[in-house]
Amino acid sequence: MDYLYDGTFEGLLTCIYYHYKKENACNIFEKSSYQQSIINDFEIVETDANKAKVVLDAINNKISNEAYVDIYYCYLSDVENKENIILQFLVFAFKYGRNTMNFYSHEKVLPLNEASLKVFKEEHRFLGILRFSDIGGVLYAKFSPDSDLLVLIVDHFADRYKYEKFIIHDIRRNKAVVYSQNFWEVIENVNIENIEYSSKEKLIQSLWKQYFTGLAIKERTNIDLQFQFVPNRYRKNITEFNV
Amino acid sequence: MNDELLEKLKILSDAAKYDVSCVSSGVERKNNTVGGIGNAAASGICHTWSADGRCISLLKILLTNDCIYDCHYCSNRVTNNVKRATFTPEEVAELTIQFYRRNYIEGLFLSSAVVKNPDYTMENIYKTLELLRNKYNFWGYIHVKVIPGADPLLIQKTGMLADRMSVNIELPTKESLKILAPQKKIENIILPMSQINNEITRTIEDKKSFKSTPRFVPGGQSTQMIVGATADSDKTILNVSQNLYDRFNMKRVFFSAYIPVISSPNLPAVSTVPPLKREHRLYQADWLMRFYYFKSEELFTEIDRNLDLEFDPKIMYAFRNIDKFPIEINKASYEELLRVPGLGVTSAKRIIKERKNAELSYDSLRKMKTVLKRAQYFITVKGKYYGNTKLEPEAIKNELRFKEIQKQMSIFDYMQ
Numbered sequence: 001m002d003y004l005y006d007g008t009f010e011g012l013l014t015c016i017y018y019h020y021k022k023e024n025a026c027n028i029f030e031k032s033s034y035q036q037s038i039i040n041d042f043e044i045v046e047t048d049a050n051k052a053k054v055v056l057d058a059i060n061n062k063i064s065n066e067a068y069v070d071i072y073y074c075y076l077s078d079v080e081n082k083e084n085i086i087l088q089f090l091v092f093a094f095k096y097g098r099n100t101m102n103f104y105s106h107e108k109v110l111p112l113n114e115a116s117l118k119v120f121k122e123e124h125r126f127l128g129i130l131r132f133s134d135i136g137g138v139l140y141a142k143f144s145p146d147s148d149l150l151v152l153i154v155d156h157f158a159d160r161y162k163y164e165k166f167i168i169h170d171i172r173r174n175k176a177v178v179y180s181q182n183f184w185e186v187i188e189n190v191n192i193e194n195i196e197y198s199s200k201e202k203l204i205q206s207l208w209k210q211y212f213t214g215l216a217i218k219e220r221t222n223i224d225l226q227f228q229f230v231p232n233r234y235r236k237n238i239t240e241f242n243v
Numbered sequence: 244m245n246d247e248l249l250e251k252l253k254i255l256s257d258a259a260k261y262d263v264s265c266v267s268s269g270v271e272r273k274n275n276t277v278g279g280i281g282n283a284a285a286s287g288i289c290h291t292w293s294a295d296g297r298c299i300s301l302l303k304i305l306l307t308n309d310c311i312y313d314c315h316y317c318s319n320r321v322t323n324n325v326k327r328a329t330f331t332p333e334e335v336a337e338l339t340i341q342f343y344r345r346n347y348i349e350g351l352f353l354s355s356a357v358v359k360n361p362d363y364t365m366e367n368i369y370k371t372l373e374l375l376r377n378k379y380n381f382w383g384y385i386h387v388k389v390i391p392g393a394d395p396l397l398i399q400k401t402g403m404l405a406d407r408m409s410v411n412i413e414l415p416t417k418e419s420l421k422i423l424a425p426q427k428k429i430e431n432i433i434l435p436m437s438q439i440n441n442e443i444t445r446t447i448e449d450k451k452s453f454k455s456t457p458r459f460v461p462g463g464q465s466t467q468m469i470v471g472a473t474a475d476s477d478k479t480i481l482n483v484s485q486n487l488y489d490r491f492n493m494k495r496v497f498f499s500a501y502i503p504v505i506s507s508p509n510l511p512a513v514s515t516v517p518p519l520k521r522e523h524r525l526y527q528a529d530w531l532m533r534f535y536y537f538k539s540e541e542l543f544t545e546i547d548r549n550l551d552l553e554f555d556p557k558i559m560y561a562f563r564n565i566d567k568f569p570i571e572i573n574k575a576s577y578e579e580l581l582r583v584p585g586l587g588v589t590s591a592k593r594i595i596k597e598r599k600n601a602e603l604s605y606d607s608l609r610k611m612k613t614v615l616k617r618a619q620y621f622i623t624v625k626g627k628y629y630g631n632t633k634l635e636p637e638a639i640k641n642e643l644r645f646k647e648i649q650k651q652m653s654i655f656d657y658m659q
Contacts, residue, residue, distance in 0.1 A: 102600050104593060105610035128290040128300075132345045139344060157346075160282050160383075162274050164344070203245050204341045207252055211302070214253055215260050216294035219502050219517050225296025229289070239347070240291055 002042040004031040005083075009075050012083060013052035015045050016090060028083035063093045066101050073116035076148045085111045119147040127156055129230065131239045132166065134201050139166040140192070143237050150177045154184050167192075171237075205239055212240040252338070254328040258308040258319055259354055262411075262467065263497040267300040267349035267384040269462040270406045274382055281343060281350070281383035283406065288349050301352040301386060302342055306330055306367055310356035314413075314424040316472050318504040319356045329358070332371035340379050350384030350406070351375070357390060365393035365401065372404040386462070391431035395438055399459075402442055407462035407494070410435045415483040419473040422509050439464045440491045463494035470525060471518040472501040472510060476548035481528055481539050488533070498525045524550040531557055534588060535581045554640070558584040561621055562636035568621045569628055573602050585617035605629055616646065 003018060003025045005011035012028065019025040026040050036042065059068045071089070074082050092108035093100040103109045122145055130153070132139040139161060143149075150170055154177045157166060162182070169176040169192055176190040197205070235241040268287025274280065289298035307329035308319045318325060339351045353371060355364050368387055375381040386407040389398055402408055410432055414420045417429050442459040449456040466487060468480060484496040500522035503513045528550055531537040535557070542556050543549075544563070551559045561568060561584050570579050572594060580591040590613045597603060597611065605624045608615060620630035620639045632638040 099600070102596050104597050105607050110610060124286075124288075127284070128288045128346075128349075130346050134344065141346070156284075159274050161280065161344070163278055163280065203248075204345065207249060207338070208342060208345070208347050210249055211252055211256050212291060212293065212299070214257050215297075215299060215303070217260060217297075217502065218295075220295035220297070220519065222296035223294060226292045226294055229292040229296065229298070238291065239345070 002026055002034070002037060002040045003028045004034050004042055004044045005029075006031055006047055008047055009072065010049055010052040011045065011047035012075060012086065013055040014048045015083075016055045016087065017048075017051040018043075018045060019087065025087060027081075028087055030083070058094070059090070062097055063100055064098060067093060070101075070112055070116040073119040074112050076152065077115045077119045078146050078148075079111075079115040079118070082115060085115060119149075119152075122147050123149055123152045125234075126153055129234060129238055130157075130168065131237065133195070133197060133205070133239075135195060135197075137165070139164055140169065140195070141166070142169040142171050142192070144172040144233075145170065148173060150175065150186055154179065158182070158184055209240050248334070251328045251330060251334075252304070254326050255305045255308060255330060256303065258356070259303045259305045259352070261499060261502065262303060262352070262354060262388075263499045264386065264409065264465055264467065264495065265298055265300045265303065265352065266386075266407075266465070266495065269494060270384065272382055272461075276380055276382065279380040279382050280340065281381050283350075283382070283384050290346070290348055300349045301384065302339055302348045302350070303352040304330070304335065304354075306332075306335065306353060306355035306364070306371065307358050308356045309358045311359065312357055312424070312426045314427065315505065315507045315509050316413075316423050316469060316501065320505075323505060332367060332374050335371050336374040336379055336381075339375060339383075340381060343381070343383050348383075350386070352386040354388035355390065361390045361392035362394050362397065365390045365397045369397055369401045369404075372401060376404045384462070389435045389439070391427060391435060393435070395435075398435055398438060399442060402439065402459045403457055405460050407465065408439050408460045409465045409467070410439070411467045412483075412487070413467070413469055414473060415468055415475045415480050416473075419475060423472060436464065436466070436487075436491045443492070464491065465493055465495040465497060467497040467499055469501050470498045470522050471515075477521070477525060477528070477550045478539070478543045478548040480525060481532070481542070484529060485532060485539055496529065498522050498529075520552050521550070524552065524556060528556045531560075536578055554643075555584070557582075558617055562639070565634065565636055569623045569630075569634060570621060571623050571626065572608065573598055573625060583618050583621050585614050585621075587614075590614070617643065 001023050003015035005015050005028060007030045015025060015028045031044060034042065056068070059071065071086050074086055079085065088108050089112040096103070100109065104113060126143060126145060126149055130141050130143055132141040150168060154168065157168065158179050165180040167176050167178050169190060174190055175186060175188045177184050177186050230238065266287055268285060270283040271285040272283040274282045287300065289300050291299045293299055308325070309327045309329055310319045310321055313320045313322055335353065342348045343350070353368055355368060357364050372385060372387065375385065385405045386409065387401060387405045389408050389410045391410060412432055413424060413427070420427060420429060439460065443463065446456055446459040450458065468484070470480065487493045487496050500517040500519050501511065502517045503511055503515050506513045528542050531542065532539060541560055550556050570583055577591055577595055580586055580594060581588070590611070593611050594603065597607070602625060608624065620634065630639070632642050
């Protein structure tokens with residue numbers, strides 16, 4: 001049986017619940033991207049917060065909080081078939097219990113570790129390379145991350161810019177998180193285009209670019225290293241890499 | 244006005260860029276004041292990387308480059324004909340806030356040439372911090388340079404507002420300092436270092452009794468030494484840095500390969516290539532001493548007072564002590580694992596954790612993303628040796644040289 005979920009984390013956990021309480025899952029897919037298989041039957045699972053919580057508690061109590069964090073991070077990744085990675089991991093982990101995370105390189109554990117590490121790294125990277133601009137008093141940032149990072153990074157900025165208003169816009173997923181006065185929410189289907197910068201905003205951007213360019217020490221030039229740290233795919237949303 | 248600001252920023256960031264430190268780590272602080280902006284992350288955050296591959300985390304500028312001193316190695320020295328500029332404390336504070344709001348930076352690294360006298364200069368640095376912290380309510384990271392010779396009271400007041408302070412030792416020996424920075428006195432460098440250390444210890448002690456006591460430079464202090472401007476050996480440099488760690492609890496001692504900016508009879512010729520490789524080796528050695536339990540004497544021999552440039556200090560240690568290898572991965576202690584060339588702290592910890600489940604195989608090491616390029620020559624796994632050569636320094640060196648050539652060839656293939 002293939003279980004299909006609505007794309008939410010709770011929906012995914014509900015599928016895990018049915019795997020144990022109803023019928024074993026061969027695989028779990030997101031509803032919208034499912035291509036019907038000729039071998040397996042499928043069932044559309046309705047997200048159930050209570051059932052999800054049962055699974056969540058079991059993960060925390062029987063495996064570890066570390067495992068829970070890794071599962072959540074894996075879920076936010078863009079790794080192909082991440083649902084199956086999580087399923088396979090959990091089947092293994094519920095057997096080995098608290099010891100599971102010591103099996104770092106085990107075939108059922110490694111893919112989860114790798115996916116979650118990838119998200120963790122990208123999350124940390126964007127705390128640094130996300131760029132805001134001041135648009136009539138609101139700070140606006142756009143980015144196009146590999147993983148779904150909005151909910152991971154918003155608290156950092158909500159604390160840092162506590163008394164500002166800001167929008168972080170994931171242009172790859174057309175969604176944004178909007179923050180104002182200690183409160184944030186995620187909004188889907190967002191389109192923001194053609195932003196005009198004020199002359200003050202332009203001045204500050206040019207000061208920053210000037211600073212950035214001047215700081216490089218000519219005798220130490222190492223463009224390859226720079227590319228390692230700031231891959232090309234991120235550059236179009238980073239102020240200093242754009243003229 | 245805008246052009247003037249651009250020009251100032253150009254001059255004053257250019258003059259500051261040879262300071263190596265751009266660290267923003269070591270302080271965890273939430274944004275807790277009403278109307279406040281900013282916080283600090285213990286891990287530090289890099290915001291961008293310049294064309295030389297260095298991380299940029301802080302707005303690193305001088306308040307002024309208008310210097311009364313005449314240090315031979317410095318482009319801001321009074322007798323050098325360069326453009327001079329000076330920021331007001333207001334301008335620095337405003338620039339910091341505007342950069343910070345856009346997430347360009349983690350905070351400010353403020354330094355200054357000595358204008359008029361040390362007290363006057365330090366006073367201006369203090370004013371800038373006071374503005375940022377109290378008027379702008381800024382709680383991001385601030386690193387300041389202490390001006391040697393400034394009044395201890397000023398240093399104390401400034402330190403209560405900063406996250407990190409540093410006094411550059413510049414050169415490892417008194418003799419070198421005398422030749423290249425004749426107006427700088429070693430006492431004026433050592434005194435503030437020890438003052439900073441005492442203040443840090445005092446506020447940590449006080450905090451035990453009164454929780455509300457503010458901390459003096461919670462991010463600790465660091466310093467910087469120029470490498471290659473004088474004849475001092477690596478051994479001297481590392482011994483001095485060891486001393487600095489021990490005596491003043493330094494968080495970091497930075498090394499800066501001397502980049503010739505000026506011709507002087509006392510300095511290497513302007514055409515000299517900066518000793519970047521040497522600087523890199525010194526950092527590696529420094530790392531070995533701080534995190535890998537190596538002693539400085541283990542890295543040198545009686546004859547050789549400098550680190551090898553072709554091979555890193557850890558593998559050189561292994562070559563000199565080849566009788567202590569190979570080490571069995573499934574039995575070695577954590578300390579022994581750390582001595583294997585190519586194995587780092589992460590790999591060593593992972594090995595210890597994972598081998599509790601089952602004996603490790605060579606393949607499982609690979610899956611754990613252990614870098615085996617160098618390690619394979621110095622380990623056995625379940626008793627088996629995986630190096631494709633004899634356990635002899637010369638043979639291993641040749642293998643590694645060969646691998647290096649292969650790597651370069653494959654890059655060449657790729658380019659065609």
